[in-house]
Amino acid sequence: MALTEKISMAPDERCDHAARTGSPIIDARNVAVTFKVEGGTVDAVKDVSFQLYRGETIAVVGESGSGKSVTARTVMGLLTKRATVAVHSRIEYDGKNVLKFSDRQRRALRGDRISMIFQEPMSSLNPVYTVGAQIIEAIRVHQKMSRKQAAERTLELLRQVQIPDPESRFNQYPHQLSGGQRQRVMIAMALANNPDVLIADEPTTALDVTVQAQILNLIRDLQQKLGMAVILITHDLTVVRQFSDYVYVMSQGEVKEHNTTDALFKSPQHPYTRHLLASEPKGMANPPPVDSAVILEGSNVRVSFMLKHGGFFRSRLKELVAVDSLSLKLHRHETLGLVGESGSGKTTFGQALVKLLTADGGEIFFDGEPIHARTRDQMRPLRSRMQVVFQDPFSSLNPRMSVGQIIEEGLIVNRLGDNKSDRLARVEQALVSAGLPHNILSRFPHEFSGGQRQRIAIARAIALEPEFILLDEPTSALDLSVQAQIIDLLRKLQDERGLSYLFISHDLKVVRALCHRVVVMQHGKIVEEGPVDEVLSHPKTAYTERLVKAAFEVAA
Amino acid sequence: MKADVQPAISTSVPPAKGHGNETYTALVWRRLKRSWTGMIGLILVCLLMIMTIFAEFFAPVDPKLTGVGFAPPQTISMTDRDGNFVFPPRTYQIRETEELDPVTFQPIVGPDYENPQSLGFFVKGFEYSLFGLIPAQRHFFGATDGSPVNFLGTDKFGRDVLSRIIYGSRISLMIALTVVFIITVVGTTVGMVSGYFGGRLDAWVQRFVELVLAFPQLPLYLALTSLIPVTAPTNVFLAFVIFVMSALGWAQMSREVRGKTLALARIDYVRAAMAIGATDRRIIFQHIFPNVMSHVIVAVTLAIPNVVLLESFLGFLGFAVKPPLISWGLMLQDTATYSVIGSYPWILAPVGFVLVTVFAFNALGDGLRDAVDPY
Numbered sequence: 001m002a003l004t005e006k007i008s009m010a011p012d013e014r015c016d017h018a019a020r021t022g023s024p025i026i027d028a029r030n031v032a033v034t035f036k037v038e039g040g041t042v043d044a045v046k047d048v049s050f051q052l053y054r055g056e057t058i059a060v061v062g063e064s065g066s067g068k069s070v071t072a073r074t075v076m077g078l079l080t081k082r083a084t085v086a087v088h089s090r091i092e093y094d095g096k097n098v099l100k101f102s103d104r105q106r107r108a109l110r111g112d113r114i115s116m117i118f119q120e121p122m123s124s125l126n127p128v129y130t131v132g133a134q135i136i137e138a139i140r141v142h143q144k145m146s147r148k149q150a151a152e153r154t155l156e157l158l159r160q161v162q163i164p165d166p167e168s169r170f171n172q173y174p175h176q177l178s179g180g181q182r183q184r185v186m187i188a189m190a191l192a193n194n195p196d197v198l199i200a201d202e203p204t205t206a207l208d209v210t211v212q213a214q215i216l217n218l219i220r221d222l223q224q225k226l227g228m229a230v231i232l233i234t235h236d237l238t239v240v241r242q243f244s245d246y247v248y249v250m251s252q253g254e255v256k257e258h259n260t261t262d263a264l265f266k267s268p269q270h271p272y273t274r275h276l277l278a279s280e281p282k283g284m285a286n287p288p289p290v291d292s293a294v295i296l297e298g299s300n301v302r303v304s305f306m307l308k309h310g311g312f313f314r315s316r317l318k319e320l321v322a323v324d325s326l327s328l329k330l331h332r333h334e335t336l337g338l339v340g341e342s343g344s345g346k347t348t349f350g351q352a353l354v355k356l357l358t359a360d361g362g363e364i365f366f367d368g369e370p371i372h373a374r375t376r377d378q379m380r381p382l383r384s385r386m387q388v389v390f391q392d393p394f395s396s397l398n399p400r401m402s403v404g405q406i407i408e409e410g411l412i413v414n415r416l417g418d419n420k421s422d423r424l425a426r427v428e429q430a431l432v433s434a435g436l437p438h439n440i441l442s443r444f445p446h447e448f449s450g451g452q453r454q455r456i457a458i459a460r461a462i463a464l465e466p467e468f469i470l471l472d473e474p475t476s477a478l479d480l481s482v483q484a485q486i487i488d489l490l491r492k493l494q495d496e497r498g499l500s501y502l503f504i505s506h507d508l509k510v511v512r513a514l515c516h517r518v519v520v521m522q523h524g525k526i527v528e529e530g531p532v533d534e535v536l537s538h539p540k541t542a543y544t545e546r547l548v549k550a551a552f553e554v555a556a
Numbered sequence: 557m558k559a560d561v562q563p564a565i566s567t568s569v570p571p572a573k574g575h576g577n578e579t580y581t582a583l584v585w586r587r588l589k590r591s592w593t594g595m596i597g598l599i600l601v602c603l604l605m606i607m608t609i610f611a612e613f614f615a616p617v618d619p620k621l622t623g624v625g626f627a628p629p630q631t632i633s634m635t636d637r638d639g640n641f642v643f644p645p646r647t648y649q650i651r652e653t654e655e656l657d658p659v660t661f662q663p664i665v666g667p668d669y670e671n672p673q674s675l676g677f678f679v680k681g682f683e684y685s686l687f688g689l690i691p692a693q694r695h696f697f698g699a700t701d702g703s704p705v706n707f708l709g710t711d712k713f714g715r716d717v718l719s720r721i722i723y724g725s726r727i728s729l730m731i732a733l734t735v736v737f738i739i740t741v742v743g744t745t746v747g748m749v750s751g752y753f754g755g756r757l758d759a760w761v762q763r764f765v766e767l768v769l770a771f772p773q774l775p776l777y778l779a780l781t782s783l784i785p786v787t788a789p790t791n792v793f794l795a796f797v798i799f800v801m802s803a804l805g806w807a808q809m810s811r812e813v814r815g816k817t818l819a820l821a822r823i824d825y826v827r828a829a830m831a832i833g834a835t836d837r838r839i840i841f842q843h844i845f846p847n848v849m850s851h852v853i854v855a856v857t858l859a860i861p862n863v864v865l866l867e868s869f870l871g872f873l874g875f876a877v878k879p880p881l882i883s884w885g886l887m888l889q890d891t892a893t894y895s896v897i898g899s900y901p902w903i904l905a906p907v908g909f910v911l912v913t914v915f916a917f918n919a920l921g922d923g924l925r926d927a928v929d930p931y
Binding site (some may be wrong): 175194219354356376380381383384386388390391395396397398399400401409411413414444457460464 | 580823824825828829830831832833834835838842843846847858
């Protein structure tokens with residue numbers, strides 16, 4: 001059956017094979033890569049075949065761990081020493097098998113005929129050289145050109161990637177550029193030698209939503225202008241739909257299904273594809289009971305940080321206002337979304353409201369009690385009633401503590417539960433409520449996947465039976481399908497327990513699925529607020545409009 | 557055609573198989589086993605420890621027994637004087653002969669061919685009590701008739717160098733372990749408190765740490781040495797040596813721990829503990845200390861050889877424990893004169909043991925460093 005499945009949904013040849021003329025520029029057949037790890041090997045890529053024709057964009061979609069990046073690195077010959085490519089694998093570039101190339105031949109190919117841009121523009125540029133110097137080097141490695149000619153070509157490239165004021169950027173260092181500009185520099189560097197193939201490995205994941213669309217549009221424009229072929233690796237289906245001609249769906253090291261973009265989105269065949277398409281966050285939160293009491297209120301909350309600003313004998317301080325006199329009210333059984341780009345102060349505001357940070361001004365009331373003047377010790381009796389779930393489940397669980405210890409700690413600290421067995425019963429109940437089996441108490445966080453870890457973090461919060469939970473981007477570090485599960489879980493918990501959530505996010509899709517009201521922040525100020533449908537369907541400010549567009553249609 | 561799609565709400569947890577649910581120690585052990593230098597270090601450290609604990613058993617001769625001064629190492633031969641093969645192997649004690657050197661009129665020393673000593677394992681020798689309790693007289697290696705053999709020669713009073721080295725490892729390693737224990741406790745406490753609470757306290761503590769680090773160490777050690785009255789009893793002297801060596805060492809340790817604590821205090825699980833309402837004490841002991849511990853263990857294994865080196869070096873300069881205690885540093889005090897080294901190089905033998913010790917702990921520390929952070 002496995003064989004028939006493969007033939008019906010993921011044959012080695014492309015589905016639009018007959019309509020194509022000419023031969024593909026990259027033709028990969030049965031690529032398999034294994035990694036040596038402690039205690040054995042891992043088959044990162046089991047069987048991947050794909051073809052790429054000149055001038056088109058193919059997308060490789062999959063969740064983390066599906067092997068999509070490893071496939072790309074195999075094409076580039078950038079695998080680590082621990083990886084072995086199976087002998088029967090073949091990757092042909094222009095009819096030549098690149099897997100048989102010597103190191104020298106590979107270097108000649110890499111960055112010249114095939115180039116790649118990476119996810120993290122911060123770490124892909126060398127901080128001690130100017131942007132110009134780095135691009136010039138990329139050119140002169142592959143082409144015989146004088147320094148002056150190369151500099152001219154660099155300026156031309158910087159203009160091509162639409163960096164404002166390219167002449168002055170040329171002499172700047174990477175830290176002087178924004179994330180989006182750095183990614184543009186990376187693209188310029190990748191284009192330096194007019195490659196035939198550009199591999200973009202999650203090129204926008206590390207960027208703000210509004211910048212994402214600009215970068216993707218730029219890649220598309222350049223592709224059309226220069227006639228490159230592009231392999232776009234992503235987990236974001238919205239991106240795939242808008243920017244690719246042909247889609248390969250990968251999971252667990254195999255291509256599960258591939259088809260032209262239109263056909264794939266119209267009639268997905270493989271259950272995994274269907275599952276992936278269905279996992280876009282959807283649905284709405286059930287409406288809260290009308291006239292419920294206010295549980296958390298902040299008025300004129302202000303948080304600022306003192307930054308050292310030069311000065312030799314006496315450090316001159318510069319004040320950075322992260323949260324500028326903001327007010328909000330959160331009712332019981334309600335979810336309030338706090339939305340904004342990175343640096344808008346939303347996390348700072350959230351943490352100040354639960355007193356994980358000290359505000360310099362304003363008043364905060366929890367269930368009618370003023371808490372803005374309370375010290376950490378005075379806050380302790382309230383801690384079990386207000387909980388926090390953090391963004392990154394990999395750093396929010398202590399690696400040296402077992403799941404049981406992690407969840408039980410809050411009970412011990414707050415003196416909940418009469419004795420050890422009562423506490424354990426509560427821990428098990430919290431785990432079950434969070435959708436985890438109850439028999440994992442003695443296991444450690446590193447044994448679990450990201451989604452499961454986030455469930456453990458949620459179990460830690462709900463074990464204390466809080467009334468209010470601050471959710472600080474709880475889904476943004478997770479895969480799409482896991483995201484949907486966590487959202488369902490949060491909704492279910494809210495309905496069962498009447499919880500109130502303050503939900504911090506940059507992703508309006510998730511916000512729409514979970515929140516009743518939304519507050520939009522920019523540069524430490526609130527720019528817009530209201531019921532979620534109203535704000536998302538009729539944004540009043542240009543900033544909100546940009547965020548909405550970025551979330552729902554990418555091509556802003 | 558059922559695909560591996562997870563249900564919407566509950567989640568399937570991978571079964572506890574393979575190395576997924578290994579304890580932390582098991583993970584560290586498996587990774588340490590991969591580093592062969594680390595394993596060599598571990599084996600050498602174990603051998604050294606066994607040798608130190610059972611020093612009486614391994615020492616062939618009573619370290620206080622005197623004989624011919626500066627006797628060269630005895631050679632082990634498989635043949636007798638006429639070249640015939642003999643078993644067990646034998647050796648000849650160094651004796652003063654009747655003849656005098658025609659130039660110096662000193663008695664000529666040389667192997668006593670008349671009385672061969674045959675060698676063996678688990679022989680009876682001088683009496684001792686194991687751990688101060690069990691009377692015994694078996695020795696690992698020695699002459700079968702119980703007479704003294706000097707495999708590494710003798711020192712100026714005619715005491716056996718090898719036996720003194722084996723006994724000396726006790727004091728040397730005891731000093732190293734005590735000093736490292738003290739600097740670890742002080743350094744870790746200061747580092748964690750300073751890094752966790754931060755602010756003004758941190759600033760002042762760090763200035764003080766810098767002051768300690770900036771001290772010129774050698775003159776300070778020698779100055780402190782002159783403070784000890786010569787008439788002080790040996791145990792007071794030993795305590796003082798330990799105190800002087802610990803006085804400066806903790807600063808470096810506290811720096812490392814503080815850096816690690818600073819990073820840990822900003823990690824989400826510490827913030828999560830604060831959100832739960834945990835006290836500072838709980839956060840330090842439950843969340844920061846276990847995560848700092850792995851780095852401390854590595855720092856400890858790398859600090860031990862430093863103290864061993866320091867002890868032998870200070871000993872060479874004249875600052876060592878007082879007899880009747882024996883330490884490697886004290887033995888090296890005798891090597892301070894060039895003429896002595898030139899004529900009797902075997903008294904440098906403790907250097908070889910210092911070398912092995914330093915290598916063993918360093919190799920183990922390097923192996924551990926790679927192994928302690930498996931996540």
